[in-house]
Amino acid sequence: YTKSLLDKGAAKIDEKLREEAQELGEALMNESDDRVASESADLTYHLLVGLILRKVPLRAVLSVLSNRFGTSGHEEKASR
Secondary structure, eight states, X not given: OHHHHHHHOXXXXXXXXXXXXXXXXXXXXXXXXXXXXXXXXXHHHHHHHHHHHHTOOHHHHHHHHHHHTTSOHHHXXXXX
C-alpha cells in the first residue's frame, strides 16, 4: 500500500491526508478514545508517507517542533 501511494504521488497523498484529518476531527467530536487513536494512527501514517515522498526526515519535523517549544503559537505564526 505504501508503494502504491508513493507511486501515485503527492496528489494522492494529499487526498488521503485530508480524508484522514476529517475522519480524526469527526472522531474527536463524536467517537470513542479507541477510535480517536485509530484515526490518529491513520493520519500519522499518511503524514509519514508524505514525508518519505518529499525526503523530509521526521527528525526535521521534530526539530521544528522543538524550536517552537516555549513560544506562543500566535507569536510563532506572526513571525513567519
